[in-house]
Amino acid sequence: MTRPLIEVENLHVRFGSGEGAVHAVRGVSFSVNRGETLALVGESGSGKSVTALSLPRLLPPGVASWPEGIIRLEGQELLNAASPESALSERQMRSIRAERIAMIFQEPMTSLNPLHTIERQIAETLMVHQGLSRRACHDRVRELLDLVGLERLKDRLGALPHELSGGQRQRVMIAMAIANEPDLLIADEPTTALDVTVQAQILALLEDLRSRFNMALLFISHDLGLVRRMADRVAVMKDGLIVEQAPTRVLFSSPSHPYTRQLLDSAPRGEPPVAQPGAPVVLSGDGIRVSFPLRKDILGRVTEEVRAVDGVSLSVRAGETLGIVGESGSGKTTLGLALLRLVRSKGPVVFLGDRIDGLGRRAMRDRRKGLQIVFQDPFGSLSPRRTIEQIVGEGLSVHGLARSKDEARALVTRVLSEVGLGEDVLTRFPHEFSGGQRQRISIARALVLRPSVIVLDEPTSALDVTIQAQIVDLLRDIQKRYTLAYVFISHDLRVVRALASRILVMKDGRAVEHGDTASIFEAPKEPYTRALLAAAFNGTDFRAAASPPSED
Template sequence: MSATSASDAPLLSVEDLSVAFAREGGTSAVAVDHVSFALKRGETLALVGESGSGKSVTALSILKLLQYPAASHPSGRVMFEGQDLLAMSERQLRKVRGNDITMVFQEPMTSLNPLHTVEQQIAEILSLHRGISGSAARKRVIELLNEVGIAEPETRLGSYPHQLSGGQRQRVMIAMALANEPKLLIADEPTTALDVTVQAQILALLKQLQARLGMTLLFITHDLGIVRRIADRICVMNKGKIVEEGTVGEVFDTPQHPYTRQLIAAQPSGAPAAAQPDAELIMEAKDLKVWFPIKAGLLRKTVGHVKAVNGVSVAIRKGETLGVVGESGSGKTTLGLALLRLISSDGPIVFMGSQIDTLGFKDMRTHRHDMQIVFQDPFGSLSPRMSIADIIGEGLRVHQPELSADARDARVVEALGDVGLDPESRHRYPHEFSGGQRQRVAIARAIVLEPTFVVLDEPTSALDMIVQAQIVDLLRELQQRRGLTYMFISHDLKVVAALASRLIVMRHGEVVEQGEAAPMFADPKTPYTRALFAAAFHLEEAPGAAAAAPAGGAPA
């Protein structure tokens, strides 16, 4: 082979790859079905599709990271620089993993070792693959942390994963992946649960490092907005197959497959319920404070406070949705938990005309059925040991003990029907449902008590675009039919624009801007709000960059 043809050969070629998982009874389920694609040196290929489409299974197969013998490859080859990775022994693969090919996973908190410091985890890779240790390793770790944008990296060497923010943990994962300057980086949903500003920083960082190292990038995501910004080519996956492939321009401008068209069209849409200025005040708080003490020294004396919420005032009227936006650590979730009296706070809180901030645990129980919360992670908030019927019916047993078993079951069936789930599925368990279905169960659990006020804490952040749009439509329909009042906490401003009639922007525990949503999207007043909107809607990072909002409420 000539030098020219060798340089033109793809770095990675996946050929007719199939992946099957063994089931009980000797049967198997095909997760990836005869998939083929190739990556040229230095290019970025995006693998897109909803959960369960086979994206991550395909990526894990490249490095044989699936659990065997439960997973098998009925067909296919994965050729990397002329060698079939699937045919390699585990010993041979160790020389490739973490050296020539590295991977950044979706959730850094579960991928990083909670018992090892940042320095130990990065230095381990340098030691295993390059034989670098001691002071040389520490110097290289500091260089890597500096490269990925960790401020004052020397102060973070002794930090554990739980002491870092989500963005910092993802940057540490990228530093680990880049430690040996790999030829191919596989990034599996690396920005899914990150704030829009941190997301923009991570994407810019990947592109910058890719250009400097000449690295090839396989980027797995369900966010098509990210694909537009980072990818050269796209492969669209659905039910284990690649249904369309092409350049970014080709796929977005002239999508050929019905599923691709559905994916591109799956954006949260519609107008939020209009706020009525004379409507009843459901929730009101004035000068609310939530300060967490900082303790130090042998006697653990309080030496300061983390001002998670610092002097915030809110008023939410019946039937409206108040959107609360801001970066991680801005105090959004803490504000919601404080209003529900799930954490201690200072400042008056009035719920449906009654002051509740002075009530004890027992007295608060009389209000609990009227105020509910839907959490960000539906899998973590649903007990794996309880059936769906028990999960949804638990609140009824506590707050309406007079209901018979049959009456309670009928209410569960009604709630499942309201959220678009088959009532017959109520005897199944959370692990048997998809992410979108689990979130519908969480919503059913909240509405079964017929509450007045619901806090929605990032309920769509980890969901596919198609499922996300479905959940937004569901929430809007339930609000109109049941007269619900929402506080919608999110960093996804496209979703907020489709649901919220009013908006609060928080930063460092304080409100930096608030008002009617449409005027704020059209003309944000503060530099922070402009930067937040610019990052969310992929606009130029400049003051006044946020575009005017169209009829649906979302900026153009």
């Protein structure tokens, strides 16, 4: 038998020391062959990324001791805790990284240098590891961009990361990773926060590159639908352990471990709430338009602009959820911000029977407590320097809704309890919580003001499937309790199916389809809607795949 490309035996990783030490990876063993894809799946904190970072020895500061276990690359020991002298030195590991083991990180915006051009960042690895000349690097960068499907960027090599879309940035990361044609490519959540059509393109690209270069692919994801499509074998991790390992088809058809079965059953369930007959319209927009200037003349007059939202009309009733879906750049978030009067727009916006589109800042302030938002990134939207009590209670202070500190604390404690958090969190800070807990805090911050409408902007996109289901259940429970109206913006159509009773599909700033959720999923009228659904369900029959699971 041929030897596996990468072998991991009894890997242990600990962070910290003493009683507070965290045993992040506990006796993990697996192997990956050339041309094979192994998926590591599990919830946040299960040890997936720490395991992956151990292979090229890129563990962050805080590792209590030299990781224990053995890691071999085609028989060559990269790590051997029992015999450190037999493992490669740090200097030798530098040639292994990028040349033989490369990594695509989860968030390209934070992984790419914001001050360096795309050409410089891709060329850097070619200069360091291959010693290519500047001219040869330039030519190779153009080849790589063509290889990853960025032909149009070949004439924009001086572009900076912030000038690219999320999908383009991820492709640049892939170009950097494959520049030296590595033997093992580690993809750590490579499609998180990308819309479904771009996800499908990135996955197809990874499959093509794996086949073309006969690479081994270690694919890390919490999206089981993607794993089912991509992986030859799956290793399920929980609390630092691999609890089950099997070929993909076997694991999905007959999982043996209870935790695996729990993961597979974690898709959001149930039917979305429907507004009661005669429920009042709480928020509406008619022909909403939002434009951003691209170019101005010497007198400051706009000569060129982009129409981010182009004549979209919608309404949402009390107790109802309107889902807004579409690709990145379709105008979903901009439309939500326009409804909240957080960006300038044209067209009537009516909240509780009154037009608010012409109101000034002071007049809008009184209405802000009725119009709240939960952002996509629960960490970036929470101040790291404030306690949870201060974060959730800030709106009470701004709107004068509490007569004393004791009353404010009581209101904050009550709303935290409603989202499943105890009084013990009041004095803690955002970094002390998981992603799901931080999102609950964000929901509490919006809910404490007892709003009529909450705009939910991708609130589950970066969460594990089990946490997604919990957040969806929480949102439905809160909606029923207070007859809230939600505007739910998402690219995850499975979550939209479970939460929204009506859907607005957007493309290039326009509404291309609008109707009740069941009708759109069962018989979409527009080709673009059908393409979205097909991408979301990996080319399977989306009518069957999108049917809500029974509660049994």
